[in-house]
Amino acid sequence: MLLWDKIIDQTDAVNTLLKIVKNNNKYMPQSWLITGPPGSGRTTLAKAFAAALECGKNDCGENETNCPTCQAIINNTYSDVNFMSTQKPEYSVADIRQILLESETYPVSSPYKIFIIEDVDRMSDQAANLFLKKLEEPDDFIIWILCTTNPRDVLVTIRSRCSKIELKSPSSQAIADYLIKEYRVSKTLAMTAARVAGNHIGLAKRYALNPQLLEARSQILRQVINITNFPDAVFLADAVEKKAVDAGKIAVLELDIASADKKRQATRIKKDELDLLLIALLTLYRDIFVAKTALTDNLINYNLQQSINQAADEIALPRLLWCINQINIARRRIKTNAQTLLILENLFGCLNRRL
Ligand SMILES: [Zn+2]
Numbered sequence: 001m002l003l004w005d006k007i008i009d010q011t012d013a014v015n016t017l018l019k020i021v022k023n024n025n026k027y028m029p030q031s032w033l034i035t036g037p038p039g040s041g042r043t044t045l046a047k048a049f050a051a052a053l054e055c056g057k058n059d060c061g062e063n064e065t066n067c068p069t070c071q072a073i074i075n076n077t078y079s080d081v082n083f084m085s086t087q088k089p090e091y092s093v094a095d096i097r098q099i100l101l102e103s104e105t106y107p108v109s110s111p112y113k114i115f116i117i118e119d120v121d122r123m124s125d126q127a128a129n130l131f132l133k134k135l136e137e138p139d140d141f142i143i144w145i146l147c148t149t150n151p152r153d154v155l156v157t158i159r160s161r162c163s164k165i166e167l168k169s170p171s172s173q174a175i176a177d178y179l180i181k182e183y184r185v186s187k188t189l190a191m192t193a194a195r196v197a198g199n200h201i202g203l204a205k206r207y208a209l210n211p212q213l214l215e216a217r218s219q220i221l222r223q224v225i226n227i228t229n230f231p232d233a234v235f236l237a238d239a240v241e242k243k244a245v246d247a248g249k250i251a252v253l254e255l256d257i258a259s260a261d262k263k264r265q266a267t268r269i270k271k272d273e274l275d276l277l278l279i280a281l282l283t284l285y286r287d288i289f290v291a292k293t294a295l296t297d298n299l300i301n302y303n304l305q306q307s308i309n310q311a312a313d314e315i316a317l318p319r320l321l322w323c324i325n326q327i328n329i330a331r332r333r334i335k336t337n338a339q340t341l342l343i344l345e346n347l348f349g350c351l352n353r354r355l
Pocket of ligand 1: 051055056067069070
């Protein structure tokens with residue numbers, strides 16, 4: 001499979017970059033900003049672009065058996081393509097100094113020295129200003145490919161110097177087709193994974209390759225929908241929060257960063273896990289709303305159809321909309337420094353069906 005083929009449902013972006021690669025002219029912009037929602041394929045696109053520029057076969061992007069250069073780029077082991085991501089909440093001045101130093105040296109075996117920087121919105125102000133200076137006067141062999149989900153958080157002077165590529169959220173059908181082709185999973189599993197992942201490619205792949213995660217997700221949704229008293233709500237909130245805390249702790253175990261950064265990163269992962277659950281809850285209440293109003297019979301969580309229909313019969317429409325609002329409020333509060341356990345207890349208490 002070509003690297004370009006791994007970019008799902010982004011025809012415009014791919015065509016724009018392919019055109020650049022094919023023309024390969026000296027007027028090519030040297031700074032790029034790839035934006036798009038989480039899981040839309042920003043990094044994959046950045047690597048496909050880098051591979052196509054470096055490997056000498058224009059739009060090659062072949063896999064390992066056909067092109068060692070492209071494969072090394074995919075694996076972040078190619079000397080002229082520097083891939084930068086961070087486990088820390090912010091890129092520091094020291095991090096930026098290091099890549100600026102690296103950008104002083106000529107490419108070894110390719111036409112360009114390429115830097116792919118993930119989450120470029122996470123530079124501290126000082127780091128961003130330092131980086132900006134380099135961006136203003138690039139050597140002609142340098143290509144910057146910056147990626148972010150939050151372009152508004154990128155320094156405006158950095159943004160304005162980049163050519164922009166905007167990715168959209170890929171469709172469930174396109175993601176399912178990709179999962180079937182690339183991983184040979186069943187049609188039903190592929191479609192379920194794509195739909196419940198909210199069109200996030202990485203998450204859909206995780207679900208398709210680990211169907212037990214889908215089951216765990218359904219189980220929690222089932223538990224939430226069946227909350228009928230406050231002790232149930234407190235008990236479930238406690239279990240959910242513990243699981244998210246553990247996920248954070250496990251994820252930072254092997255990281256080689258300072259312990260304060262580890263703690264911050266673990267908290268971030270915990271919050272991401274909880275946000276994922278709240279998004280799942282939104283799909284559940286969306287389904288109850290759909291079942292109640294018969295707008296469409298297209299349920300996202302169709303394996304919970306029976307519980308969803310039952311809840312649709314029991315919960316009045318104004319209360320249903322109130323519940324959806326409560327989930328959105330909880331999502332916003334989780335992003336602050338408020339205590340996550342209290343937020344969950346309060347939310348699950350609100351979602352009590354007997355209220
Ligand atoms: Zn190649």
